[in-house]
Amino acid sequence: MEINMEYVLQTLKEIMQIDSPSGYTAAVMEKVEQKAEALGYSFEMTHKGNGIITIPGKDLEYVVGFCAHVDTLGLMVRSIKENGALAFTKIGGPNLATVDSELCRIHTRDGRVYDGTVYCTKPASHVYKEAGKERSEENLEVRLDEDVSSKEEVQKLGVQAGDYICIDPKFTITPSGYIKSRFLDDKLSVAILLGVLEHFASHHLIPSHTVKILISTYEEVGHGMAWIPQDIRELIAVDMGCIGEDLSCTEKMVSICAKDSSGPYDYAITSRLAELAKENELEYAIDIYPYYGSDVSAALSGGQDIQGALIGPGVFASHAYERSHVKAVENTMKLLIAYWLD
């Protein structure tokens, strides 16, 4: 099975270039729409802004959904301080210790974009003995790279409470195949699903059952897939696989989650995914995620009558500066392709 890795990595790069914290996803969804339509598939959008790409199957009656989220963690302006720095509130749960000193972009509601940096309120080690202290919303702020030193000057730039502050993902791929970036959770899976779509289009393949790819835009704040198209019988979340203490997944594997904080996933589907991974000689792990809820959890909590499962590429250091590997992309894609054809 030949995987078009170049397509996936190019797609990943393109969607990484578009800032998209939860609630600010219109631009990135336009890109996803273009990608789906370029491959010859229909794209619809829900009222909330989630995307639906439909791939008709041999069996049109039974519909299987695969969701990944294109929304990311981020920050939002809470207030402008008297000295012109921005106090912020978190969008989702970024690891604030790792946000210190990151580059960011502030998007105003009238479409202006300013560069900035997240700093500790006492950043200089030569001046403050507190410089090395724990990081929180209280002791971090954003400094704009503009000539401003007062609240009024910042207001004149059009910056106000409620503006999105988007952290630079620092996207890079090493010659050894490591993919390093913020927000691999879950843009890597969006690129993977589009890669599977490209695989089906270029090889003229038809899935056994009708497939709906759902692109979620509010996963990081918990309600992404609370509603899904009502013809979906199975929903499989493609979201980052956990790596760490007690877990067997690596950055090169596809992770199959048996249970997370929201409870166990569907027994039959999870077992079938593990069987397919084994049959296809993929590198995979079945793991329990200690602090995790997926869009399938959101769908089930939202009252959807579905069987749900969760798989995804192994991602190291989630919600910080993350790392995965092209091998994980390949293993995840091969498992998805096998399931679509199963």
Ligand SMILES: [Zn+2]
């Ligand atoms: Zn995620």
